[in-house]
Amino acid sequence: MLRNAPEFFEVAKRIVEMTNDCVLVAHNAKFDYRILKLEFSRLGFQFERKSLCTVELSKKLIPGLPSYSLGKLVRSLGIPISDRHRASGDALATIKLFEILLNRDVTKEVIKTSIRIKPKLQIEPKLSSLIESMTCDTGIYYMYDCNGEIIYIGKSKNIKKRINQHFIGQTPKSKKIQLEVSTITYDKTGSELLALLKENAEIKQHKPKFNRALRRTIFTHGLFSFTDQSGYKNLKVQKIKLNEKPIITFSNIKSGKSFVSRLVEKYELCQKLCGIYNNKSNCFDFIIKKCNGACIEKEPLEVYNMRVEKALKNYSLNSKSMIVIDKGRDLDERSAVWLENGILRGYTYFNLNHQITNLDVLSNLITPLDHNKDAQHIVQSYIRRNKKLKIIYL
Numbered sequence: 001m002l003r004n005a006p007e008f009f010e011v012a013k014r015i016v017e018m019t020n021d022c023v024l025v026a027h028n029a030k031f032d033y034r035i036l037k038l039e040f041s042r043l044g045f046q047f048e049r050k051s052l053c054t055v056e057l058s059k060k061l062i063p064g065l066p067s068y069s070l071g072k073l074v075r076s077l078g079i080p081i082s083d084r085h086r087a088s089g090d091a092l093a094t095i096k097l098f099e100i101l102l103n104r105d106v107t108k109e110v111i112k113t114s115i116r117i118k119p120k121l122q123i124e125p126k127l128s129s130l131i132e133s134m135t136c137d138t139g140i141y142y143m144y145d146c147n148g149e150i151i152y153i154g155k156s157k158n159i160k161k162r163i164n165q166h167f168i169g170q171t172p173k174s175k176k177i178q179l180e181v182s183t184i185t186y187d188k189t190g191s192e193l194l195a196l197l198k199e200n201a202e203i204k205q206h207k208p209k210f211n212r213a214l215r216r217t218i219f220t221h222g223l224f225s226f227t228d229q230s231g232y233k234n235l236k237v238q239k240i241k242l243n244e245k246p247i248i249t250f251s252n253i254k255s256g257k258s259f260v261s262r263l264v265e266k267y268e269l270c271q272k273l274c275g276i277y278n279n280k281s282n283c284f285d286f287i288i289k290k291c292n293g294a295c296i297e298k299e300p301l302e303v304y305n306m307r308v309e310k311a312l313k314n315y316s317l318n319s320k321s322m323i324v325i326d327k328g329r330d331l332d333e334r335s336a337v338w339l340e341n342g343i344l345r346g347y348t349y350f351n352l353n354h355q356i357t358n359l360d361v362l363s364n365l366i367t368p369l370d371h372n373k374d375a376q377h378i379v380q381s382y383i384r385r386n387k388k389l390k391i392i393y394l
Contacts, residue, residue, distance in 0.1 A: 008039045019049050023115060027070045027094050029053035034168045041128070051116045054097055060114070061104045073097060127167045130184050134160035138327070139188040140199050143208075146182040152210040153202050155195040159186050173210055191326035191335040193382045194347055200374050219377040221256045222246020225312060228273075231301045232294055233308040235260060235274045240373065247316045249377040267311040270294040270304070317380055318342040323362070324383065325390040337379065338362060340394075344371040344379065 015036070026032040029051045040047035058068050065076060070093060074081050079096045083089025105111050134141070136158050143152040143166075156162035163184065166177055189195045203211045222240045225247060227233055237256035240246055250256035260274050264285070271277035271285050272295040285291035292299040317339060324337040332352050338345045346366040369375065383389060 009043055012040065012043055012045070016045075016047070022049065024049045024051040025054065025094070025098055026051070027054045027090070027097070029055075029116075030170065031168070038128075038164070038168065052111070052114055053116075054094055054101065056114055057101045057105075057111065058097070060110050061101050070094065070097070124178075127178060127181075130181070131160060131164050131167060134163050134184065135186060135188065136160045137188045137329070138190055138192055138195055139186055140195050140202065141184055141186040142202075143177065143181045143210075144183045144185075145180045150206045150208045151180055152177055152208050153199060153206065155192075155199040157192055157195075177210060188329045189335070190329040190333065190349075191337075193324065193326050193337060193379070194335050196378045196382065197337070197344075197347070197369055197375055200372075200378060201370055204370075204372075204374075219249040219251050219373050221250045221253050222373075223248040223250070223256060223260065225308070230297055231305075232270075232273055232297075233305045235263070235269075235308070237275065245318070246373075247312055247318065248380055249373050251377075263311050267307050268292065269308060269311065273304075315380065315384065316342075317376065321394040323392040323394065324379070325392065336362075338366055339379065342376075344369055344375050 024033060024036075030053065033049070033051050036049075037047050055068050058065070058073060062073075062077075065073070067073075070090060071081075071084060073079075074093050074097060077097065077100060079093055079100075081089055081093040102108075102111065138157045139159055140153060140155045141159050141163065142150050143154075145151050152166075154162060154166075166174055169175075169178075187198070189198060220239060221237055222244065223246055224236050224238060224244075225233055226236070237250065237253055237260060239253075240249070248256075248259065250259065257276065261276060263269060264271055264274050264276060268290065270291050271283035272279060273283075277283040277285075277295075279295075281296065282293070283291055283295045286293055286295055292304070294301070294304040319342055321340045322338075324339070326335045326337070328334045328349050333349055334352060335347060335349050337347045345363075346368040348362070348365040348367060350365070383391070
């Protein structure tokens with residue numbers, strides 16, 4: 001959507017003209033104002049405007065609501081909204097909300113007292129200099145405190161942009177990071193897959209205090225296959241127990257069942273045998289003729305089981321040996337992630353003029369990566385999402 005959009009410096013002059021002697025009204029105005037102020041500061045211009053936040057106004061003029069997010073506010077007030085989370089849709093909805101708030105504030109005293117005349121400095125010079133020292137490349141980054149301890153590790157397709165988001169964030173974690181961060185280093189990977197794998201490995205090794213979620217295994221559920229008494233292959237999503245090896249892993253049972261639902265539709269599998277439809281007789285899809293009757297043993301089990309095996313083979317990495325080729329750190333470089341019998345071995349980089357299908361050569365070049373359920377899930381989901389990815393099967 002933004003591929004052909006102008007750069008900020010091309011529209012900066014127009015923004016100054018449009019907002020001159022105006023009040024910047026926005027839902028969570030602090031965020032919008034910080035973005036504008038930061039972008040102008042990069043151009044050497046001190047941008048200062050009065051601002052008015054419709055979140056703060058709503059809390060004062062419509063108290064007692066469970067949530068003051070734009071989406072829930074407009075629903076509770078009956079404001080029509082289209083193109084949610086798009087600039088035009090959100091802006092038009094904010095206008096309608098602001099009109100309602102103006103009408104509610106009969107004396108206009110609440111609105112007058114809510115206008116911020118002298119906004120505070122939105123980002124400290126120390127944080128600005130850290131942002132400027134970052135790269136716009138794909139990779140992982142390490143945040144350190146004044147004692148040299150790693151406090152946060154992250155990955156991004158644009159490291160500079162992601163660091164900027166940390167430093168303008170208003171969540172409790174973002175504010176703590178802003179206070180404690182002293183220096184930042186980064187490691188370019190070129191490949192998003194490698195960034196994800198290295199982030200996972202580094203967090204588990206260093207255990208930074210602001211990476212609580214990824215310190216432990218977060219893909220707790222898996223897809224399992226078993227054969228019932230009639231000989232039909234069944235699928236089930238359940239919590240992974242110790243030493244169990246699921247076909248595919250998921251972060252929760254909901255995402256697992258959602259994946260199985262897509263398998264059922266794509267491969268014409270039975271809802272009942274896939275654990276979606278709990279019934280003693282036929283499943284619902286059989287009634288509407290989308291299931292061939294495996295649930296009531298009408299479809300030959302050999303035919304049905306073949307489709308199940310085909311579905312699982314496409315998504316399972318178990319027993320597969322492959323090299324996943326992805327972007328490198330430079331234009332003439334590529335990255336390679338090596339899996340042997342479904343186990344993650346490691347990664348390497350190579351020049352486009354070289355071939356690395358020889359396993360003896362590959363084993364000498366490889367940088368090891370630990371295999372775990374999280375790493376397996378990262379590779380599986382990345383391959384599923386990137387259909388044009390080059391994969392060499394060994």
